Amino acid sequence: MGWFDGGDNAAAFFSDKFGHRGYVIAGLPTVAGVGYLLLAIIEDQARSNIRYLGVWLAVIGVFPCLALNLTWVLNNQGGETKRGVGLAVIAILGQCSSFVSSTLYPKSDAPYFVKGCATGCALTFMITILSLGLHFKLAHENRKRDREFGPVEDHEQIDVTTLGDKHPQFRYFT
Template sequence: MTTPVYVVGCISLIVQLCYSDKVKKRGVFIISCGVPGSVGYLICVGSSNPGAGYAGMFVLVLGLYPISTLAVIWITNNLSPDSKRAVGMPFAYSIANLSNLVSSQLYPSQQGPRYVQGNAVSAGLTVVAGFLYDACWVLLRRRNMKKAKLIAEGATNNGLEGDQSLDSMYVL
């Protein structure tokens, strides 16, 4: 029964990665993936019908699978030089893996099969993550606008290196 859910998640991941790469944007895809992720969790919380919970899982993976992969790609695209990327990537993975510590507390076996507490908290955290990704997108957009303004004014160097230099525009 779980295989179709994983297949849908995989297809969603591939489609979103390909399109994200084609349009050279990451943040918009990550932020929009939070919607089906949250809705999928809320379907599971809101209905005691097993069929609805199963349908909720399909909705959930449409957004949840692509978020983590797109986030890793976004971090990789926007961190430079290599030394900054070498610290930033493991840090991001470490933060992401904190969910492994929390999940056993959010999804205790005695609350199964619906896991209302775990799914409700996960829905809320997915919404919070969407807002945080949105804030990051706004910050990077502002930085790009400042760089573009300096370049338009004739600046060739802003005295900064790596991703903050004028040579490097952030992938939004």
């Protein structure tokens, strides 16, 4: 493990420690969005250091977010079948980026690729909004389950093999 893993490990640590993966996931694409924004608006070779900062921000925001999104999906699926399907859907959608990238970053837009960077900026900020929305939706569902079935002890092991996320003690990882 090198020091380049620090961002990924810090994001994983804080999302696990505080139990609010949605907030951490929302923060990461915000950082990436700022990076993409810098790349989209700065078209000056004399300011390549700021463009390099934009690349760095985009990378440190996107890559930990990818790892946390996978674990968030897996944590919130009750049962092995749902986890498998959720992981497959995420993998399929993730592979679509290669098709989209070839259209958003055409050779004719070189060297700054403003259209692609602006789209990356918009999409990463959209991830921020969607992850916060999902966080609050899951927290609402957990409160509803607490009212209906009673609160669950922290770190209590439950068997979800038959009922999955329909189990009365299943709570979503927000």
